[in-house]
Amino acid sequence: MKLLVLDRDGVINEDSPEYIKAPDEWHPIPGSIEAISELSRAGWSIVVASNQSAVGRGMISVDTLNRINAKMHRVVAAAGGHIDAIFFCPHHPEEDCECRKPKPGMLQEIAHRYHVNAMDLIMVGDSLRDLEAVASMDGMPILVRTGKGKKTEAAGNLPLNTLIFDDLQAVATYLLAHDMGMSVFPK
Structure with missing residues (x-):
């Protein structure tokens, strides 16, 4: 199975320091919807x-x-793509739950539900906590580099073997050119 896990805000849609609080505040990053559509048509399972x-x-x-996520589903479907599932942590950061990235709980659940080895997960994110969650597994x-990505890159301290792309479209182009799942990545 070719499974790609995506963070939402800053990867698929424009992020906001005031949070995305309504469907009309959700705006896709140019190229992100097309990237998801191309990947899903090529047999990739896309999970947020x-x-x-x-x-x-x-x-x-x-x-x-x-309702915000339903809008995202509709926009992706209109472009000929599909998002298989959306997992989210609703907790306040001070609750110290296991599902809030950078902890790996949410990604462990995705690996379990999709019957994939945690080491085979590929996660695209714009923040260090996204990268740390998947790297810990x-x-x-x-x-x-969209969303907070440029700032994250500039801060350094990225997990070993982190690949860096300008945007989700560049990630899709890379994956589709290689079409081999995890074997396209250095370990």
Whole structure:
């Protein structure tokens, strides 16, 4: 199985320091929807793994989050693609839960549900916590320079073997050119 895990805000859609609190605040990053569509048509399973502390902070309800994610599903489907599942951590950062990245709980659940070895997970993110979560399981971290990505890259301290691309479209181009899943990455 070719499984790609994506962070949402800053990878698929524009991020906001005020959080994405309504469907009309959700705007895709240019090329991201096309990238998801190309990958899903090529047989990749696409799963989103996102910290959504706006729920735990009382800024939005789970229903509102579901409406935001439904918009994302519709936009991807309209472009001929498919997102297989969305996993999210709704907790406030101070709750110290196991599902909030950089802890690996959410990614462990994805590996379990999709029957893949955790070491075979590929995660695309724009923040260090995304990369640390997948690296802690010996999976493949990929940083994109969209969202907080340029700042994350400039700060350094990236996990070993992190690959860096300008955006999700560049990641898709790389994966589709190699079409070999985890074997395209150095270990």
